[in-house]
Amino acid sequence: MTDLTDTGRPDILCIGAMLWDVIGRAPRRMAPGADVPGRIRHIPGGVALNVAVALARWRLRPAVLSAVGRDPEGAALVAAAERLGVLTAHLARDTGRPTDTYMGIEDSEGLIAAVADVHGLEDAGDAILTPLDGALSGWAAPVVLDGNLTADLLAGVARDPRLARADLRVVPASPGKAERLEPLIAARRGCFYLNRLEAEILAGRACPDAAAAAQAVVARGAARVLVTDGPRPVACAMAGAPTLTCVPPPVTVARVTGAGDCFLAAHLAAELAGQPRDAALRRAADAAAAHVSGKDVP
Incomplete structure (x- = not known):
């Protein structure tokens, strides 16, 4: 587990949403308007934090750059993140906004609907990047970028000199936010998940x-682009190299929220450990499947 009393630099920055996930899950198929018994979980979440937590399980030192309120929910979220091995010293806390929340409904087939209230992150804007001018200046290690950032901020990151040497790993957060990544594609920056x-x-x-x-x-x-497709084969394509695929192991679905974040973290951890493309892709597919089945890896 990461020693959070250590003030040294992290291994990886995860920039984006850090919030509370409220996930309701029914054990059977739901129709629109259904009102059914199930379970409701209140857990630390947000793409940036989910990836950071997964990276910490791979014994890396991730830090999150995000906006978290100074309300009781924010204090509890920061404490929970630290217990999970995530460095939180570089968060923007004085935003004047409450801590963000995501609410999702899942059934036995997957995600039914979700609402992401990330107004705190959106209103903070590039203030969350302030540590790049101080304690994290000269950053040249991996950076995970979350599509919950505003389109303007993502476009700015594509040309931000403070991140010019960073290894960008980009995830859209949801299909509705995928188009926000266009400036990064145009700039030929980043590996996309x-x-x-x-x-x-x-x-x-x-x-x-x-x-x-x-x-x-x-x-x-x-x-470079990695694409998942539920239980069907995943793929890794890059310019000037063969496209790789592998089939995820079959599992019984216990949850779906956060599977893509586990996929990214496992792939990045494998590459940082020097594993070749095919082995990294396999590790990522296995980790995502384990998450969907209700397990945490490693």
Whole structure:
């Protein structure tokens, strides 16, 4: 576990949403308007924090750059993140806004609907990047970028000299936010982690599988793209190299929120450990499947 009394620099920055997830899950298929018994969980979440927590489980030292209120919910969220091995010293806390919240409904088939209240993060804007001018200046290590950031902020990151040497890992957060990544594709910055629907939005067309979707986004200008497709094969495409695929292990679905974040964290951890492309892709697929089944890895 990370020693949070250590003031040294983190290994990785996760920039984006840090909030409370409120997830309601029913054990069977739900129709629109259904009112059914189930379980409701109140857990630390947000793409940036989810990835950071998963990275900490791989014995890395992640820090989150985000906006968290000074309300009781914010204090509890920061304490929970620290217990999970995430460095929180660089958060923007004095935003004047309450701590953000995500509410999702899942059934036995997956996500039914969700509402993300990230107004605190959106209103904070580039204030969350202030540590790049001080304690985190000269950053040249991996950075995970979360599509919950505003379109303007993502466009700014694409040309921000403070992140010019960073290894950008980009995730849209949801299909509705995929188009926010266009400036990063145009700048040929970053490795993109998408589901097939997100990839199709960026490609501007339907694709039959993850491999075709990943190749289509690379054709748009992205340097490297990884695409997941539920229980179907995942793919990794990059300019000038073969497209790789692998089939996730079959599992019984216990949860879906956060699976893509586990996929990204496992892939990044594998690459930082020097694993080749095919092994990193396999580790990522296995980690996402384990998360969906209700397990945490490693």
